[in-house]
Amino acid sequence: MNRSDPSAVSLPPGPHSPAQAADALLHAISCDVPPALLEEYGLAGAPEQAQRIAREVLSLNLFWLAQAFEAHMPAETDQTRLWEALKPRIAAAWTSQWRLPAADVSAYWEEAEARRAAYDRIVREGGEPMSVFGETADILEADWVVRGEDRQKLLAFLLDTVPVDEIGDAVEGLDLAPG
Numbered sequence: 001m002n003r004s005d006p007s008a009v010s011l012p013p014g015p016h017s018p019a020q021a022a023d024a025l026l027h028a029i030s031c032d033v034p035p036a037l038l039e040e041y042g043l044a045g046a047p048e049q050a051q052r053i054a055r056e057v058l059s060l061n062l063f064w065l066a067q068a069f070e071a072h073m074p075a076e077t078d079q080t081r082l083w084e085a086l087k088p089r090i091a092a093a094w095t096s097q098w099r100l101p102a103a104d105v106s107a108y109w110e111e112a113e114a115r116r117a118a119y120d121r122i123v124r125e126g127g128e129p130m131s132v133f134g135e136t137a138d139i140l141e142a143d144w145v146v147r148g149e150d151r152q153k154l155l156a157f158l159l160d161t162v163p164v165d166e167i168g169d170a171v172e173g174l175d176l177a178p179g
Contacts, residue, residue, distance in 0.1 A: 014175025021174050022085035028163065028170050029061035031098045041157040043150055052145045053157075054098050055108065056136050058090070059115040060162045063132070066116060067123065068171035078176050115139075133158040 011024050033054035035045030043049070065086075069079040087109075094105045119132045137154050140146045146154050 011174075015177035016175055017177055018081040018085035018179065021082055021176060022089050024174075025065065025082075025167075025170060026086065026089050026093065028167065029058075029065070030161075031058040031061060031093075033057060033098075033161075038157070042153045043146060043157065049145055051100055052143070053140065053154075054100060055104075055111070056115075056140060057158070057161060058098070058108075059112050060119075060132065060136060060158065061167065062112055063116050063119045064129075064162065064164050064167045065171065068168045071168065072172045072174075073176070077179075081176070081179055129162075129164045130155070130159075133162070 011020060016024075031054050033050045035047055035050045037045075038050055038053065039045040043053075069082065073079050073082075091105050094100050094108075095102045115136075118135060122131050122135055133155055136158060137146070137151050140154065141148055141151065
């Protein structure tokens with residue numbers, strides 16, 4: 001059950017503005033984690049747990065976006081333009097779409113960068129997406145967000161909700177207008 005469907009995101013024929021591309025990509029990486037969804041995977045569905053897992057799902061999505069940008073957008077200026085368009089949209093979706101506490105959004109960017117560095121190290125060492133998801137599970141277990149015996153359930157949830165290949169396909173299909 002992949003809740004994000006980047007193939008359903010349609011952009012008019014390119015070139016695309018950074019705003020158009022950011023809107024499409026944001027739509028592709030849903031980070032909404034309602035407690036009821038966690039319960040479908042056999043995970044306790046407390047609101048605080050759902051919020052914390054949503055942050056980690058967002059960090060994973062942003063990491064895979066960064067990987068896709070590096071693979072499919074050789075111009076660093078294009079990557080920068082997309083990040084500049086994405087960040088305010090993420091901040092806007094933070095409370096309204098993903099139901100995360102408003103006070104956390106400013107501190108989140110440092111956390112996301114730390115996650116990106118850890119995940120990047122895993123990929124540079126030859127790790128596959130499952131290894132990155134395992135790191136996320138380690139973080140959530142260490143912080144007592146999920147129990148060790150729920151690790152496999154969490155990994156199944158992450159595999160189903162973080163669309164790694166689809167993110168790459170969506171970025172590859174972008175035709176960013178010169179700017």
